[in-house]
Amino acid sequence: MEIIGVDTGGTFTDFIYKTDEGKWGVYKLLSTPANPAEAVLEGIKKIVRGEKFKVIHGSTVATNAILERKGAYAAFITNSGFEDIIEIGRQNRSRLYDLFYKREEPLVPSELRFGVSSRVNSEGEVVEDIDDEELENIVKKLEDAKAESVAVCFLFSYLNPEHEIKVKSAVERLSLPVSLSHQILAEFREYERASTTIINAYVSPKMKRYLYNIMDELKDNELRIMQSNGGSISAQTASDESVRTILSGPAGGAVGAFEIGKMAGYSRLITFDMGGTSTDVSLIDGRLPLTFESEIGGFPVKVPMIDIHTVGAGGGSIAYLDAGGSLKVGPESAGADPGPICYGKGERITVTDANLYLGRLVPEFFLGGNMRLDRDRLTKYFSLMSKELNMDEIELAEGILTVANTSMERAIRVISVDRGYDPREFVLFSFGGAGGMHATFLAKLLRIPKVFVPKNPGILSAIGMLMADVVKDYSLTVMLKAENTNYTKLNSLFEPLVEKGLEDLKNEGVNKKIRIEKYLDMRYLGQSYEIVVPFEEDYLNLFHSLHQRTYGYADKSKRVEIVNIRVRAIGIPSKPVFETMRCGSSKLKSDAILGYRDVVFDGSFYKTAIIDRDKLACGNVVEGPAVVVEYSSTIVLPFYSKAGVDKYGNLIIDIEGAENEG
Template identity: 65%
Template sequence: MELHDALVVGVDTGGTFTDFVYVTPDGEVGTYKTLSTPKNPAEAVLKGLEVIGVERVAHVVHGSTVATNAVLERKGVKTALITNSGFEDVIEIGRQNRERIYDLLYVKPPPLVPESLRFGVSGRILCTGEEETPISREEVESVIERILKMGAESVAVCLLFSFVNPSHEEVISEICEKRGLSVSASHRILPEFREFERTSTTVLNAYVSPIMKRYLTHLVTRLGGDERLRVMQSNGGSISSRTAMVESIRTILSGPAGGVVGAFEVGRRAGYDRLITFDMGGTSTDVSLVDGKVSLTTESKISGWPIRVPMIDIHTVGAGGGSIARIDEGGSLKVGPESAGADPGPICYGKGEEVTVTDANLFLGRLIPDHFLGGKMKLHPERVVPRMEALAEKAGLSPVELAEGILDVANATMEK
């Protein structure tokens, strides 16, 4: 590859579209956009790189929703938890607080690790780091044998005071790795006190890491080496693909973080350092506050479970271009959080059957059918009209009133 051909490519995989921005050594900027492939996100990424010219790519910086979606959709791998005897249920007990105090029908999300896959071992480290009870390799090997028989692919290891003395976790990790299991040890993922948050974060990492590893391995193979691929992490920086494979929890807000950092840089160049960043995608809208610098936090939740890793402070709402409009049992118009995504997508994309925010914009003439994506993607208004009319009749509104109402509801959701 000639130096003058070397491209730096930014890739962001969203729920509906996968976006590419590439920069030449001369500073010229180009873009490309394609529909995401939710069943295999790597397909859309590789398609875009082929169009740009993968042989010309020097570096790729990738913002990915693979880890995020695995948690939100509960499609991670079968995961086991090894902890101290008597602490197997920390992941379920939590802080014993009621998340929605006034919601009488609230159901707490079930743990990602069921009770049958939570195991306790007898070793014990004191808060001083001294060993009170040695760990038994035979006991650990017996537990791992049971885990393998139950079909688990990944193991989260979280022992008391391992952030002071990780020796027992290291023994368990070594045995797991020898038996071919993916392992996430809390002293590597989150070496801090507070058992519940540390356990939750480690379990989440174990739950998504094998999926992230398979995904990134596919990309690395196509790129011809991992030195060309960097992955955005939640704090706005980037990590190597190797690190992202084993510490996937650091990429949980990978895509939105890149948007905030990019907006901050644009604002800085324009002479503004106090910003509200607004990133509306197909599935959700992400908002962040910049007051001289990007706001960071170390505490957040995903799908009801706490995570403690450095991340940009981003507020996400379930309203985007693909958010589905419906009439509830009481006759009220609701928009989202369900999204049509990329497959089937909005009605106007040619496959969808449910009215979305994008369809409402097209119906009202705010999108030009022949010029979507610069003319690269044709929209189908003829598919939207009958479905908009049917939903409007159900709501007791005119089609135009319904379309305007869909946008009003989506905007109100984002304004909150």
């Protein structure tokens, strides 16, 4: 059976697949923003040779539906008196000193929020049952309003879901998709639970149409979808629980970086994924970082996600002058259409155009020569903007890249320095179509001594999807005082979640190689937030030590509370095996050097070698300045860098003096 990894980005849709000879092939084509499925299906048709194949896909459909406010016309049903909880939210302000700050408008308008007179108490006991006549009136209002989806969230439903199930039974006759909070997120904090459930109701209909469109074309072939937590799920599960796919594509990149880095002997990585529209960064310290406190478009999402920080700086990010005449880059992107100026249609300068203007992109080798870049189109636009700024065109191009690099440097500091990590102790793992052109400059800024560029970095997110496990996450609020429980009692509470995980993995087609991970959300009594602690016999001391490492203090005399229990059921499928090369001389073969050209670094032209990455062998060393070209990406090596090739074909770039500066 053939296997294909697909990642849809804002500019390109990327594919990796097994060829008939058993080797790995890669393919990129421009995305189709109006209907992302078109590019996905076009690429699959181009690739598929045999009759049976499996596709693992990272999709941006759920993300874009929220950011563009193009989801379903969704309704919200909750306890009477709590209809406006999603509008009231929390008192936190994301921009404290913004006098004109306004909250995002809720995804469900007031006329589609309905309250039901019912109540379950904090022990899970029914205090007031649902009135059947009142429920029927709400169902009639849903029908009259032509609602397309329904989210249901009652107080303490994670302890007793009876009322949510009753509402679903009543609404089902309208043939509407219904999202129940106890199934989406069985945890306390009703605002976050309601928000997560509403987001699922808002994006699931659109995701379902998208996935069914693809499945219709794939016939009987299997389609799996990447989740935000770094694991894959069936397309059917993804269409029902679409909130779990919000960071689908970036999660694939983090998984690919983690697995390939580990294979090559690097476990402490700062991942740097620069695509056409945005840049995603993450810090991996021996394991994939998970977060349970995320938001998208200003709305909290409390499902497990790989901890990824995103900024609006990519190859297609547009350069412009702000009201004060200062040069800015992003977050607006030229996307796939019209794209950068050099693609032939765009009329606004982008980061890609600046790289091409400085000679750091080689037009005849872009996408293996399948897509020619038009450098001559740049002259007019760079001339006009440079006159506005009273500088020459070279200064403008370098200025654009400096502004973009500064934005990405800040993003890396957020996930490292701001959290107590020293970037110099990590390796910068660079991927994405544009990552290789900026990684060495960022490493220099952050004094990171090594940059790791895998083979085919432009399609690493698609590779990560093939390397992902099947992961099912479960949680339950238990609210226990540590002094009133012990390891044995807690372990018994995990049993229903473990059984559910094993059953769901079986339904996902996984029967062998299963791993169960257990966690506790713990805090000192009186605190508002929890720390996720691996569940083991000495969990209490482990909590104290993690609290010390996270916050700089611990107090063993304080009472401790166990808030939630968590289970990760992980099915481990067969994964790609990458061939190794025999290592030899550091000297390049003559056909590896494609020629020389002048490239600008620090305002000066340097004679720079153009290197064919496909001709590099293990042990080869490339001294900067050089531009290394391959199908999916371009890697720029300034004069202060030197790259070696390891046995997997990865480029390990040393940054001269990085660890010794300062």
